[in-house]
Amino acid sequence: MKFLNGLLLLIFLTPALFAQSHQTEKTAVLDGEPIEFHLGELVKLQVPLQTRFTKAVEIEIQVPREIFDRHANLAVSLYQNPEGAPTTEERIAWEVLPIASHFYLDVPLIANAHLLASVDTAVVKRATFPLFLSIQALDSSGETHDPAVFHVSCHWLSTNLGGFLLRTPNLSPELRQQLKILINGHKETSEGVIYLDPGVYTVHLSLPGYKSQNLNMAVRPAKITELSAVLAEDTPYVTFEAPTGTQILLDGKLVPPSAWNSLAVSKGIHTVQFTIGGYQVADNFEITRGGRHKVSLQMQIAFEEE
Structure with missing residues (x-):
């Protein structure tokens, strides 16, 4: 010791x-x-x-x-x-x-x-x-x-630790707090300097709505290693949940059942309409970032991000 x-x-x-x-x-x-x-x-x-x-x-x-x-x-x-x-x-x-x-x-x-x-x-x-x-x-x-x-x-x-500081210039403070950082498979805090034993590490970054990213870095004793990562926003996708036989229109266009599991959409406000038998209901929802989202027909239309 x-x-x-x-x-x-x-x-x-x-x-x-x-x-x-x-x-x-x-x-x-x-x-x-x-x-x-x-x-x-x-x-x-x-x-x-x-x-x-x-x-x-x-x-x-x-x-x-x-x-x-x-x-x-x-x-x-x-x-x-x-x-x-x-x-x-x-x-x-x-x-x-x-x-x-x-x-x-x-x-x-x-x-x-x-x-x-x-x-x-x-x-x-x-x-x-x-x-x-x-x-x-x-x-x-x-x-x-x-x-x-x-x-x-x-x-x-362990007096010979090194430090790792991750910079994410394209993320707001709110999104940075949601960023998940894994270093060699171990979850770490999302902000500030992370102190580690000297060595080579793999950093995995993931954030809902953004493409995951892997980085390699070397940590040296008594030094701060800085890395900058620009996370690319993922394409927004929508999945639909409704009983078989339901007709779905998105922004006035028919969505075939084959596209219910994954339909690429743009960010912004969209209108969805469900028709089943003599029952019809429509509502608006907004896509604000990439990733997967779900629209369900229940007693009323429900929208949530996955």
């Missing part, structure tokens, strides 16, 4: 000091060396601002032997920016410590970090530092004045 020397600041606080004046009892610049603390005490975790190419921070807790030997029931809490004494509303994670000598909390720094939890590792939600960590006893078997000493250290996970 790799970590960056001198970049993670760990500040040790007692609850009283934290609630009153935020003065520190012990301050250390971490290079992976553990910091000591006791039950009920708070540890402040501060990471540098420039972390955009880092996937996550892993918090490692070393549990003293005398604690798990006596099967004490303990839980670790992680708080985000508490004001005064931390509250449950400010808590972003709460995990019961397993009977083991080490436990890990992985904190993602990017969206879709794809971190995996295990028996000794919990993955918490994405958070903004500084964070505050505390271990509490769940029953009377452990008191806050327990002399047992815990150790906590933090390490970086």
Whole structure:
């Protein structure tokens, strides 16, 4: 596991000091060396601002032997920016410590970090530092004045990420939000920088009413790769649903049953008329973009995009 020397600041606080004046009892610049603390005490975790190419921070807790030997029931809490004494509303994670000598909390720094939890590792939600960590006893078997000493250290996970930024100049902000992006088959957020491990990727873009598009790209460490994609609008098609024997007119022209499944049309306002037996109904609908649309004869004419 790799970590960056001198970049993670760990500040040790007692609850009283934290609630009153935020003065520190012990301050250390971490290079992976553990910091000591006791039950009920708070540890402040501060990471540098420039972390955009880092996937996550892993918090490692070393549990003293005398604690798990006596099967004490303990839980670790992680708080985000508490004001005064931390509250449950400010808590972003709460995990019961397993009977083991080490436990890990992985904190993602990017969206879709794809971190995996295990028996000794919990993955918490994405958070903004500084964070505050505390271990509490769940029953009377452990008191806050327990002399047992815990150790906590933090390490970086995947510090050599690269970034991918997709630009779509012909899409409005509303359409961009509907754009589906798959990178090597995994769905990603539709906006902003997507952080990835270095390598070669296939990007699949799809949007209703537009032709799908595949792009290839290479992501390099600590670099943002920008790609521009102009999505071509698909031809509008209409399908019709009506009982057998229905006569359908579109803009005054007969639509044969063989064309009911897929009829190319232009964008704009169209008039459809259904005639079945002595019953006739007509209505207008509007095509605003490409792709498939459906017109159905029910109690009344219904139009929807597929």
